Amino acid sequence: MDFLSSLATLTIHWGALLFVFLLFVAVVTVAVMYWVDTHQTVHTIRRNYPVVGRFRYLFEHLGEFFRQYFFAMDREERPFDRAERSWAYRAAKKVDTTIAFGSTRSLETPGDIFFLNCAFPTLDEDAAQPKEICIGEFTAKTPYRTRSVVNISGMSFGALSKPAVQALSKGARKAGIWMNTGEGGLSPYHLEGGCDLVFQIGTAKYGVRNHEGQLDDAKLLSLAEHQNVRMFEIKMSQGAKPGKGGCCRAQR
Numbered sequence: 001m002d003f004l005s006s007l008a009t010l011t012i013h014w015g016a017l018l019f020v021f022l023l024f025v026a027v028v029t030v031a032v033m034y035w036v037d038t039h040q041t042v043h044t045i046r047r048n049y050p051v052v053g054r055f056r057y058l059f060e061h062l063g064e065f066f067r068q069y070f071f072a073m074d075r076e077e078r079p080f081d082r083a084e085r086s087w088a089y090r091a092a093k094k095v096d097t098t099i100a101f102g103s104t105r106s107l108e109t110p111g112d113i114f115f116l117n118c119a120f121p122t123l124d125e126d127a128a129q130p131k132e133i134c135i136g137e138f139t140a141k142t143p144y145r146t147r148s149v150v151n152i153s154g155m156s157f158g159a160l161s162k163p164a165v166q167a168l169s170k171g172a173r174k175a176g177i178w179m180n181t182g183e184g185g186l187s188p189y190h191l192e193g194g195c196d197l198v199f200q201i202g203t204a205k206y207g208v209r210n211h212e213g214q215l216d217d218a219k220l221l222s223l224a225e226h227q228n229v230r231m232f233e234i235k236m237s238q239g240a241k242p243g244k245g246g247c248c249r250a251q252r
Ligand SMILES: Cc1cc2nc3c(=O)[nH]c(=O)nc-3n(C[C@H](O)[C@H](O)[C@H](O)COP(=O)(O)O)c2cc1C
Pocket: 153, 154, 155, 156, 159, 160, 181, 182, 183, 184, 200, 235, 240, 245, 246
């Protein structure tokens, strides 16, 4: 019992001493800060509000983390908001990135684009023609003018079958839109429908390469002479199907 009571007395004694010591250190630290703050000439806040002014810098620093984790909305940050970042994290981990119905974007900003079902067919007098755009107005001998907004993206013959290319070509003609050949070269089936064509030059240069695999200027010129080939597109690299690509051997 004696031992316990002397241990308790000793603990209180040293505890009190430690407390007084820490208090002393705190008072001295605050006094030093006060002196430093009132004598420095760099930070106005610290000079006018010695010691407490320092909290501003601390909170400014912490605010960044608080905002990021607690206060910032999913679509608020720049250059990439939280929704975009978490999409990228999921994709990097090969976790499903499918996003369900309902947008988290603000869709009230002027200029936002909507694709909506038309409850009733649009009347001719209400229909607005898309604005004409001109590609190569100042640079091309034959600039390309079009009003089409939705076109057919590059899908190479080889990846697509003959009837598919024929159907797309005819459909594009009817719809007044352009069709991209994809990197597999130009086939007779692309020309069948008579639509505008964009010839895609892929990394393997199918359709415009010589035997050494270099760009063949003569082939390129003869392609450009086709009335329907309105533009050339240079594909810089393969993204969707690495190692594969177009397989139009006849066009090599
Ligand atoms: C069968 C098929 C073949 C494709 N071939 C090409 C190609 O040769 N060159 C190219 O740039 N993209 C090619 N793509 C990619 C498409 O042009 C397009 O970028 C892709 O399908 C994404 O658009 P989507 O989401 O509307 O399908 C091909 C896509 C498909 C489905």
